[in-house]
Amino acid sequence: MNKLMRPIVLLIMFFPLCVFADYTLGTGDFVKVTVYGDSELTREIRIAENGVLTFPLIGEVKVGGLSTVEAEKKIAEQLQRGGYIANPQVSVVVLQFLSKTVSVLGGVLKPGRYPVTRPSDVKDMIAEAGGITPDGSEIVTVVRGDKRSEFDLHDVINQHADKDDITVIGGETIYVGSRDVAVVGQLLRPAKYGIQGGMRKISDFVSVAGGPNENAGEVMFYTTSISGTPVTEQINIDELFKAPNSAQNKQVYPGDVIYVPKAPQVYVYGEVQRPGMYKIDKNMTVMQAIAKAGGLTMRGTQRSVKLHRKDERNEVIKQTPNLTSVLQDEDVLYIEESLL
DSSP: OOTTTHHHHHHHHTSOGGGOTTOBOOTTOEEEEEETTOGGGOEEEEOOTTSEEEETTTEEEEOTTOBHHHHHHHHHHHHHHTTSOSSOOEEEEEEEOOSSEEEEEESBSSOEEEEOOSSEEHHHHHHHTTOBOTTEEEEEEEEETTEEEEEEHHHHHTTOSOHHHHEEOSSOEEEEEEOEEEEEESBSSOEEEEOOTTOOBHHHHHHHTTOBOTTBOSEEEEEEOTTSSOEEEEEEHHHHHHOTTSTTSOBOOTTOEEEEOBOOEEEEEESBSSOEEEEOOTTOBHHHHHHHTTOBOTTEEEEEEEEEEEOTTSOEEEEOOOTTOBOOTTEEEEEEEOOO
């Protein structure tokens, strides 16, 4: 069981459902009405849609909207007023709580519908459902009609969330999503990672994925659907880690995606020491790319550099560049052999 929920579950176990005298009765609740000293009047009754239960001798009694204590008093008064029992002692115990339920779904041990038997909030209902599974998120969604709210369970437990927002009265749906955040692309350990207590920000997830590898670009893309519609933001990696408290280092939510794309690359071949594919650094020039490739061989010359570049129609154009020309992604540099 998730450590966060264990004390909550244990607390609830010490409060049997039948002892909550302030429970408000409603349609569908199944109750046991006992009149002490007269066993023939004991009845197990379901409250009808109009909030009424039918009881021997007195007929229909409106109990919907009353607490169990108020219902006991009302039944006793009608028995006494009708002259049936001089001083009736009545007990109303709820056997099935069906009028006010909350659906708890997703990453909990026992998904299902649970009754609201007392003043309750989001953490209480998750505890009723057995707590969060190891793969469940601590970020929960509460749906009330057409209103959708997101809460961090740590804030709920530590009473940092608004009480009115997290209180449940019945009819709500609580959804515990997956912890997974996809951290993919040019990283040392790309994978899906879970949201945990100490991991909340974009920089946390990039770090746990090992950081960018040697082929990573200067920017990454962060996509979140927390608002219901996917939104993607471009973030400079160096700036993010230089200022981890900046607004761009946002809190991450389950289902978010962090993508580090491959940097622009240039292929350098021909009369260079180390032909191959090289990452294009910011504003890299032709001369700098040749230097990355180890410089020219004895047969190479700066006058024999050719650049192959794709145009807007994706056709390759061959040109003779200046050594200070700035390179673009997928450029090909070919250093021809000197004829001298």
